[in-house]
Amino acid sequence: MGKRKRYINRPLGDKLLDIFLYAVAVAAIVLCVYPVYFVLIASVSSSTAVNSGQFLLWPKGFHLTGYQFVLENKKILTGYYNTILYTVVGTALGLSFCIPAGYALSRKDLPGRKLIMKLMIFTMYFSGGLIPTYFVVKDLNLINSRWSVILMGCVSVYNIILIRSFCESSLSEELLNATKIDGCGNGRFFFQFVIPLSKAIIAVIALYVAVGYWNSYYHAMIYINDDTKHPLQLLLRQLLMTANNATDIQDGELAGEYLKQVQVVKYAVIVVATAPIMCIYPFLQKYFVQGVMIGAIKG
Amino acid sequence: MEKERRPGSGGALQKRGIPWKRNLRLARQNWALYVMLLPAVVMIITFSYVPMYGIQIAFRDFNFADGILGSKWTGLKWFRYLFRSAQFWPIVRNTLVISFYSLLTFPIPIIFALILHNISNMRFKRITQTITYLPHFISVVVVVGMIYTFTSYNSGWINTVIEALGGKRINFMAEPGLYSHIYVWTGVWQEVGWSAIIYMAALTNSDPELHEAAMIDGANKLQRIIHVDLPAILSTVLIMLILRCGSIMSVGFDKSFLMQNNMNLSVSEVISTYSYKMGLQNSKYSFSTAVSLFNNVINFTFLTVVNSVTKKISGSGLW
Numbered sequence: 001m002g003k004r005k006r007y008i009n010r011p012l013g014d015k016l017l018d019i020f021l022y023a024v025a026v027a028a029i030v031l032c033v034y035p036v037y038f039v040l041i042a043s044v045s046s047s048t049a050v051n052s053g054q055f056l057l058w059p060k061g062f063h064l065t066g067y068q069f070v071l072e073n074k075k076i077l078t079g080y081y082n083t084i085l086y087t088v089v090g091t092a093l094g095l096s097f098c099i100p101a102g103y104a105l106s107r108k109d110l111p112g113r114k115l116i117m118k119l120m121i122f123t124m125y126f127s128g129g130l131i132p133t134y135f136v137v138k139d140l141n142l143i144n145s146r147w148s149v150i151l152m153g154c155v156s157v158y159n160i161i162l163i164r165s166f167c168e169s170s171l172s173e174e175l176l177n178a179t180k181i182d183g184c185g186n187g188r189f190f191f192q193f194v195i196p197l198s199k200a201i202i203a204v205i206a207l208y209v210a211v212g213y214w215n216s217y218y219h220a221m222i223y224i225n226d227d228t229k230h231p232l233q234l235l236l237r238q239l240l241m242t243a244n245n246a247t248d249i250q251d252g253e254l255a256g257e258y259l260k261q262v263q264v265v266k267y268a269v270i271v272v273a274t275a276p277i278m279c280i281y282p283f284l285q286k287y288f289v290q291g292v293m294i295g296a297i298k299g
Numbered sequence: 300m301e302k303e304r305r306p307g308s309g310g311a312l313q314k315r316g317i318p319w320k321r322n323l324r325l326a327r328q329n330w331a332l333y334v335m336l337l338p339a340v341v342m343i344i345t346f347s348y349v350p351m352y353g354i355q356i357a358f359r360d361f362n363f364a365d366g367i368l369g370s371k372w373t374g375l376k377w378f379r380y381l382f383r384s385a386q387f388w389p390i391v392r393n394t395l396v397i398s399f400y401s402l403l404t405f406p407i408p409i410i411f412a413l414i415l416h417n418i419s420n421m422r423f424k425r426i427t428q429t430i431t432y433l434p435h436f437i438s439v440v441v442v443v444g445m446i447y448t449f450t451s452y453n454s455g456w457i458n459t460v461i462e463a464l465g466g467k468r469i470n471f472m473a474e475p476g477l478y479s480h481i482y483v484w485t486g487v488w489q490e491v492g493w494s495a496i497i498y499m500a501a502l503t504n505s506d507p508e509l510h511e512a513a514m515i516d517g518a519n520k521l522q523r524i525i526h527v528d529l530p531a532i533l534s535t536v537l538i539m540l541i542l543r544c545g546s547i548m549s550v551g552f553d554k555s556f557l558m559q560n561n562m563n564l565s566v567s568e569v570i571s572t573y574s575y576k577m578g579l580q581n582s583k584y585s586f587s588t589a590v591s592l593f594n595n596v597i598n599f600t601f602l603t604v605v606n607s608v609t610k611k612i613s614g615s616g617l618w
Contacts, residue, residue, distance in 0.1 A: 014520040024414050025427045031488065032430050035445055036437075038456060053454040097342060100335030110332050111322035116340070123343055126599050128350025129591030131578045135367070136349050155342040186331035215438030218553055222579065233440045237557065240444035263454060270441050277436045282429050292496045 036278075043067070043267035050263045066268030069261065076269065079232040083273075086149050086231055087213040094154035094209040099202065101155075102163025103194050106171070117164075120157045130222070137223055148223035149231070153213055159205050165294045166201040167194065204291030207284050211277060232273050240266055357589040370585075377589035386573065394569040397550045400483045405543060408491050409536060412498035413524055416505075428499070431492025443557040446485055447472060473562035482558060482567075497539065498532050505531035537609075544605045548598045570594045 041059040042050050049060035070076050105113050127133070142148040171194065179189055195202070217233040224230060239262075326333070352367075357377055359370040381387055411431075418424045434442075449455045450471035458468045471477055509527045518526065552571040559567045570590060578587025 011519055017520050018419075021414050021418050022423075024411075025418060025423070028411070028492070029427055029430050032433050032492070035449065036433065038449070039445065051454050053451070053456055053459040056456055056459065097338040101339035104332040104335040107329065107332055109325050110329055111326045116336065120343060123347035125602055126351070126595055127347060128353055129588055129595065130575060131584050131588045131591075132350035132353025132356065133346065134579070135353050136346065140345075151342065152346060155339050155346075157343070160339060186329060186335075190331075190335065211436060215436075215440075216553075217438075217440055233438055236438075236444065237440045240440065240447060263448065266444065266448060270444060274437055274441055278433065281432065281436050285429055285432065288432070289496055289500050293500050 036274075039267050039270050043264065043271045045264070047260050047264045050267070051260065063264070065261065066264040067272075069265045070268050070272055075227070075235060076232070076272075078228055079230055079235040080272070082146075082229055083214060083232040085146070086153075087210050090150045090154050090213045091206055091210045093150060094156070094159070095202065095206055097155050098159045098205065099163055099195070099198070100190065102160045103167050103190060103198075105160065106164045106167035108173075120160065124157050134222065143223055144226050144229070146224075146229055149213075149219045152219045152223070153216065154209070156209070156212075159208065162205060162291065162294055163198070163201060166198060169294070171197060200287050200290055201294065203284055204287045207281070207287075208291075211281075214277060232269075236269055236273055239269060354588060354592055356585050357592045359585060361585045361588075373585070377586045378593065380586060381589055381593060386568070389565065390568050390570050390573045393566055394548060394550050396566075397479055397482055397555075397569065398547050400479055401486060402543060402547070404483060404487050405540065407487055408494035409498050409532070411491055412495040412502060412532075413528055415495065416499060416502045416528065417520065417524060428492065428495075431495070433492070434489040435493035437489065439551075439553045440557060442485060442489060443554060446481060446558070450481075472558075472560060475563050475566045478558070478563045478566045482554065486554075494539075497535060501532040501535040502528060541605055541609050544601070547601055548594055 038056075041055070041057075043066050044062055044064065045055060045059040046061035046063050047065065049055055054060065104110060105117055107113070128136075137143060137148050137152075142151070175193065176189065179193065184192070215233060217231065217237055220229075220231050220234045221237075227235075356367055356370065358372060358374060359367070360373050360376075361367065361370045365371075415424055415427060418427070437445075449457050450469075452458060452468055452470040455471075457471070462468055469477075471481065505528050510523055513523050513527055548570070550569045550571060552575065555567055555569050556572050556575070559572065571594070574587045574590040574594070577583045577590060
């Protein structure tokens with residue numbers, strides 16, 4: 001653009017349009033940032049200010065009572081521990097299931113791959129539904145077991161397709177044939193060539209899977225009754241939802257004290273639960289486009 | 300395998316043999332690939348196909364004592380029960396209202412991508428992108444929590460602003476009339492930046508020479524956006540539209556369930572939440588399965604129709 005400016009006089013309409021484009025972008029930034037910023041300042045404001053909603057741009061006072069509550073609350077700490085456990089184990093398992101499967105399905109010399117692919121895609125659009133799935137989990141004795149949450153979220157057909165498309169487009173057959181002649185078997189080829197060459201897609205998928213585990217509450221809500229195994233999001237749900245009708249609390253004095261703090265605590269818990277992902281995603285951003293593009297080739 | 304056939308056309312026939320023999324040879328050669336597939340396939344069979352076998356309880360009177368196979372067949376009893384129940388039309392209507400309303404917001408990420416693409420300051424463009432991805436990574440629990448606290452009658456900042464501007468406080472989450480707007484527009488807020496990625500990527504293919512030619516012909520920037528940029532991403536737009544249409548009857552459980560309260564239940568109860576409540580809260584296992592099967596079949600039919608139509612028009616579909 002810079003070069004053109006020198007010899008083409010930009011019409012007034014273009015300048016106005018440019019102003020409009022920038023205005024929209026700035027508006028989008030404000031809309032995305034402000035709610036998050038508000039949560040941040042609310043989490044350190046005084047509880048009275050938060051309860052009456054009397055601030056918009058700067059925190060009123062500076063208190064860490066919300067965070068203190070979070071750090072002292074056994075339940076929240078256990079929830080945090082559970083979330084990390086589910087995320088780490090689930091992501092590791094998910095990757096180690098999906099990457100080999102995606103690669104295998106990308107190989108044109110694998111008899112039956114089309115059928116397997118079709119059967120996998122079918123499950124994206126048709127499922128047994130809640131109750132039949134629940135019965136299967138029950139029959140496997142996984143109700144109330146951490147494995148239910150880990151296993152239910154770990155294999156995603158969509159991710160397998162992403163990996164397959166990536167391998168099809170970026171691993172050349174020549175490389176495979178050349179290494180075959182040198183006596184390299186499928187297993188060694190996978191570990192020595194496929195994984196190092198697919199780092200970008202692995203990063204994207206690891207992010208997808210990890211965010212999925214970190215943010216989900218559904219499987220835990222359905223399959224786990226024991227609240228020492230609940231992840232943070234489920235606790236957050238209880239805190240955020242039930243406290244809206246906090247009249248549930250019978251003890252008058254305690255309820256008063258609790259109610260005074262509860263809003264601030266909510267904000268603090270939101271910050272604690274969301275911060276890790278907020279800190280990680282900007283660094284993986286350059287891979288997103290690649291991941292989304294590959295996904296679009298064969299939805 | 301193409302390559303193996305080529306050298307020496309005479310030997311190739313012998314080498315290739317009859318198809319199943321060749322496949323057997325390839326399968327034996329590539330046994331390691333099947334091992335790689337195994338874990339994922341086992342998981343999919345266990346958690347997707349075995350439950351499909353359990354769908355039959357939608358046609359039975361399930362009780363735990365008799366198990367799936369021992370329970371009495373009831374034919375279409377549960378479906379008749381569903382279609383006649385007073386809840387049926389409200390939940391179908393709520394589901395359709397929310398999904399069609401969401402579908403209407405489909406062009407927003409496209410417009411956003413077009414706007415972003417035409418911002419000439421690269422740094423600013425990148426920063427805007429990074430920041431608009433942010434809501435995508437916030438969990439649905441937190442988003443709904445934010446909705447509740449921000450719109451709270453007494454302490455929400457939105458009401459603080461409304462009052463400061465001279466308006467009256469509104470109890471947003473207790474107004475059935477506002478529910479679908481809140482649901483859909485918070486969804487737009489979460490996904491607009493993320494959904495724009497794919498269009499941004501498609502836009503990088505828009506031809507700079509066409510832009511220059513249009514400029515020489517005296518087209519202004521807006522005209523170039525409409526006549527050069529937009530056609531460049533049209534095929535991507537079409538694919539995304541098909542994908543969206545395929546899930547028209549599936550309104551996500553997670554967000555609806557969290558946004559429900561006693562005041563808005565008349566508009567917030569959708570098929571997925573209803574099925575959950577019937578199944579796990581009221582223990583009507585067979586009925587709940589029938590409800591989700593009904594939803595599943597409609598979705599699947601819709602997708603198949605959309606897919607075959609696009610296959611006819613554009614020659615390529617999802618499968």
